[in-house]
Amino acid sequence: MTGAAGVPNAGADELARLDEACFPAPERWSAAAWDGELRAGDRIIGVRRVGGRLVAAATVQVVAGDADLHRILVDPAHRGRGLARDLLTEMVDRASRRAGRMLLEVRPDNLAALALYRGAGFAVIARRASYYGPGVDALVMELALVSHPEGQAGKGADPRPDAGLSTGVCHAGGEPREETP
Numbered sequence: 153m154t155g156a157a158g159v160p161n162a163g164a165d166e167l168a169r170l171d172e173a174c175f176p177a178p179e180r181w182s183a184a185a186w187d188g189e190l191r192a193g194d195r196i197i198g199v200r201r202v203g204g205r206l207v208a209a210a211t212v213q214v215v216a217g218d219a220d221l222h223r224i225l226v227d228p229a230h231r232g233r234g235l236a237r238d239l240l241t242e243m244v245d246r247a248s249r250r251a252g253r254m255l256l257e258v259r260p261d262n263l264a265a266l267a268l269y270r271g272a273g274f275a276v277i278a279r280r281a282s283y284y285g286p287g288v289d290a291l292v293m294e295l296a297l298v299s300h301p302e303g304q305a306g307k308g309a310d311p312r313p314d315a316g317l318s319t320g321v322c323h324a325g326g327e328p329r330e331e332t333p
């Protein structure tokens with residue numbers, strides 16, 4: 153669900169309210185953080201509504217042929233009904249027009265998200281020590297976006313585990329960070 157200019161029919165305040173329902177305090181994004189996502193020119197943002205109410209959202213940043221899944225979240229009252237799978241499919245489809253792979257980072261103990269990503273075809277390619285805080289690692293996952301004519305994942309890419317990865321994907325551990333090229 154997007155508006156005429158590709159901006160979703162959702163405001164930063166209601167996105168922040170959804171975020172508050174989905175994440176514990178230290179991991180929440182404020183309305184200002186969501187406003188930054190909405191205003192950034194390189195994001196792909198998708199939302200889902202039920203009865204007019206915002207119940208799910210996802211945001212992806214596309215930089216230099218890589219799509220980074222910044223966040224995907226579903227209202228707890230609407231989980232387990234395929235909303236995240238559907239939204240992730242939309243994100244992958246839209247990103248595949250502009251990127252060769254999608255990356256994300258996820259806490260190893262976020263079993264629901266891990267199962268969602270694995271089910272969508274993502275594979276773990278690296279582990280970042282203490283990414284979410286002391287002793288809390290992040291798993292880096294990757295999906296080749298095969299419909300992109302220049303899809304590169306797994307095809308001669310730099311074999312180093314962290315090669316070419318940006319520094320702040322799937323920010324389930326706090327406010328979004330801007331990557332430095």
Ligand SMILES: CC(C)(COP(=O)(O)OP(=O)(O)OC[C@H]1O[C@@H](n2cnc3c(N)ncnc32)[C@H](O)[C@@H]1OP(=O)(O)O)[C@@H](O)C(=O)NCCC(=O)NCCS
Pocket residue numbers: 174175222223224225226227230231232233234235236237238258262263264265267268269271322323324
């Ligand atoms: C992760 C999250 C987005 C899943 O949303 P959802 O709409 O309930 O997921 P779906 O109903 O689309 O389920 C898709 C798949 O995800 C996995 N999954 C979803 N919830 C799960 C759970 N509680 N336990 C295990 N696997 C789960 C399953 O593989 C499922 O496929 P299946 O139904 O064939 O088994 C949701 O739990 C959420 O918002 N969590 C908090 C925010 C978060 O951690 N986001 C990810 C990091 S940014």
